[in-house]
Structures are given as structure tokens and as C-alpha cells.
Amino acid sequence: MTSTDPAGYGDGTACVHAGLPEPVPGTPFLPGPVLAAPYHLDPENGPAAAANGYGRVDNPTWRGLEAAIGGLEGGECVVFSSGMAAISAALLTLVGPGDTVVLPSDGYYKTRAFAASLPGVTVREVPTAGPYPSFDGVRLVLLETPANPGLDVCDIAELSAAAHAAGALVAVDSTTATPLGQQPLRLGADLVVASGTKALTGHSDVLLGYTVAGPELTARLRTWRDDTGAVPGPFEAWLAHRSLSTLDLRLARQSANAAALARMLAGRPEVSSVRWPGLPGDPAHEVASRQMRRIPGVVAFTLPDAAHVGRFLSASKLVYAATSFGGTHTTADRRAQWGDPVPEGMVRLSCGIEDTDDLLLDLDAALNAARAATAG
Numbered sequence: 001m002t003s004t005d006p007a008g009y010g011d012g013t014a015c016v017h018a019g020l021p022e023p024v025p026g027t028p029f030l031p032g033p034v035l036a037a038p039y040h041l042d043p044e045n046g047p048a049a050a051a052n053g054y055g056r057v058d059n060p061t062w063r064g065l066e067a068a069i070g071g072l073e074g075g076e077c078v079v080f081s082s083g084m085a086a087i088s089a090a091l092l093t094l095v096g097p098g099d100t101v102v103l104p105s106d107g108y109y110k111t112r113a114f115a116a117s118l119p120g121v122t123v124r125e126v127p128t129a130g131p132y133p134s135f136d137g138v139r140l141v142l143l144e145t146p147a148n149p150g151l152d153v154c155d156i157a158e159l160s161a162a163a164h165a166a167g168a169l170v171a172v173d174s175t176t177a178t179p180l181g182q183q184p185l186r187l188g189a190d191l192v193v194a195s196g197t198k199a200l201t202g203h204s205d206v207l208l209g210y211t212v213a214g215p216e217l218t219a220r221l222r223t224w225r226d227d228t229g230a231v232p233g234p235f236e237a238w239l240a241h242r243s244l245s246t247l248d249l250r251l252a253r254q255s256a257n258a259a260a261l262a263r264m265l266a267g268r269p270e271v272s273s274v275r276w277p278g279l280p281g282d283p284a285h286e287v288a289s290r291q292m293r294r295i296p297g298v299v300a301f302t303l304p305d306a307a308h309v310g311r312f313l314s315a316s317k318l319v320y321a322a323t324s325f326g327g328t329h330t331t332a333d334r335r336a337q338w339g340d341p342v343p344e345g346m347v348r349l350s351c352g353i354e355d356t357d358d359l360l361l362d363l364d365a366a367l368n369a370a371r372a373a374t375a376g
């Protein structure tokens, strides 16, 4: 895998060192969270004299995490309290009444719902796999690739060029990929918006979001965060930073588990529509292989109906029924229960970092149990 790190380091090294301060004897590698709302001010010169004044505006714990994510993505990062806080910040900063936004029809459902609620904004929904309409008259093209939950992939470079030619801005929701999977800014996008709740932090214990862009957009998003107060707590920001050092290892195991489980699922008669962009023959495989540096550990597949999914999840010892994805534990979510426009039996399986053989055995047994109950 070619390095994307400015210093030429590989992904593991880049993640371990992401955003860390220079070594100073007697200090920790990663300084702890600074839990402060106000900081001491210079009595005479006020906030101009020191970096920290009030925690909502900026603080040292965010700066560390923003340096880490910004370094991995190749731009300037602003962290938010959740992925939706980052996405709504981007939409409300970039789009106003009279504007048209292009959004994925198969992407994260809340993004569509939020955009549809904006007064005076026209939303055009397009499937991630295309075909894409002309971007004439469009203010913002928000791509989501791979799309959650269906895992279709679009060509960021090609669509960014088309959007820019029409005068539109391009944002990419890169949540599923993480910065190790793809770096949208290097592919021509103007802005990354993402949830850090998923694989980026990966321990199912933090809600976080972020944007990455150039200096001008970043300045506007920082002001927006301060004005609206969509701020992550320093403790969450620190937990996220602490988790980043293992991102390379976690993704490697998740991806290997997804490869094995996708192949196993594709061979079962009661399972249909197995989607994993790493599977040769998957409709997204060609673009993903060209664009992505690694394929995420999320697999989509469909069982005959909702009850079948319920029996499968009840019978499994290792797969937790849970929404969200990208964590160290393998989880599965029946997406129709949240209102996604997918078949009732559609499952988004998020592969954790358990041993591949254990997962294969457990899923096989649970699927057999679910099928036997159907037959009986």
C-alpha cells in the first residue's frame, strides 16, 4: 500500500503518532483530557494573550484530535459532537434558501431527512451508483461512499471534476471508509464530513463527528461550531484520540473478517444480495479497487424476512444486535427497522476484530438454526 503520510510513514506508524506532541521528558505520550470550561486569562491582555480562553471556542484536547484527523485526511479538521452535528454544520454553512443540493438516495437516512427539512432548499436524491444528472445550478453535491447501508461506491475524482465544472462544491461523507480507506480531499473534494462514532474510533463508546477542508471553509465551520455550540466534550475527544493509534490494526482485521464472511454468505441459498465492495463481481468492486486503499469491514446481505433475521441474531453467540458499525465487536442491524428504504430482511453486518474462524463457525451455526426453524 503506498503511503499517504507526508513523512512517508505507513498507516500503522501514522496512526500511532497522529496528533501527538513532541516528546518532553516527564510528560505523557498523549496528554490527558483537559476538563475545563473557562481557563485562566491574562489579567491585563485577556484572551489575546493565550490559546485557551473558553472551552466552547477551542481547547487543547480538541487541538490534539484535530491535528491527528487532519493529518490522516490531509486537511484542516474541526471536530463536532456527532456525525450529524458535522453534516448539519456543513449543510447550514454552505446552503441557503434558493439553493439546490444533490444527496445520495441510498445514504445515511438522517442526512436526507435533515436536508429535506431546510426551508427553501431543493434536494435532488441520486443513487450513489448513479446515473448522476447535470450539476448545473447545483450549490452542493454531497456524496457518501461507500454508502451506508447498501455499500455502493462512486468515483469521487470524476464527480468532483463534473461538479466543479458546474460551479458546485463537493462534500464527501467518508464515515464508512475512514481516512485510511480514502482521502476525499486528495481526490478533488472540497470537504469531508464524517461520523467518528463508527470505525474511526471503533470502541462503541464515543459519539463524534468531524469535517476536514481547506482553511477558508474550515474557518467558517469553526465559527459555526462556536455559534451553535455543537461541541464534543474533551473527554470524548480524548477517548477518540486514544483509539486512533489502533485504527490500522482494527481495520485490517475487520476487512479480513468481512472478506471471509462475505464469501461464506454468498454461498448460502437463503442469503441474497450479498454486498461487499472487496468481492470480485460486486457492482462496486471496480471503482472501489481503483479509489480505496482498503475496503471497510461492513457487509450487506438479505435474509428472506424480518423474522428470519430475528432468529439468526437470537441464535448467534458472537453477533450482537446493534445499530452503528465499525466497532471491535461484530454487530448486525436490520436496517428496515430504522426506516431505510431496503427489504425487510436486509442486514448490515459490521465485522469486528474477533478471530475469523470463530465468526465463520458462529455465523454458520446461527444461519443454520434460523433456517431449520423456518423449515420446521
Ligand SMILES: *Cc1c(COP(=O)(O)O)cnc(C)c1O
Pocket: 082, 083, 084, 085, 087, 108, 144, 148, 173, 175, 176, 194, 195, 196, 197, 198, 207, 208, 209
Ligand atoms: C452514523 C453515520 C452518520 C451520523 O453519525 P452520528 O455520529 O451517529 O451522528 C452520518 N453518516 C454516515 C454514513 C453514518 O454512518
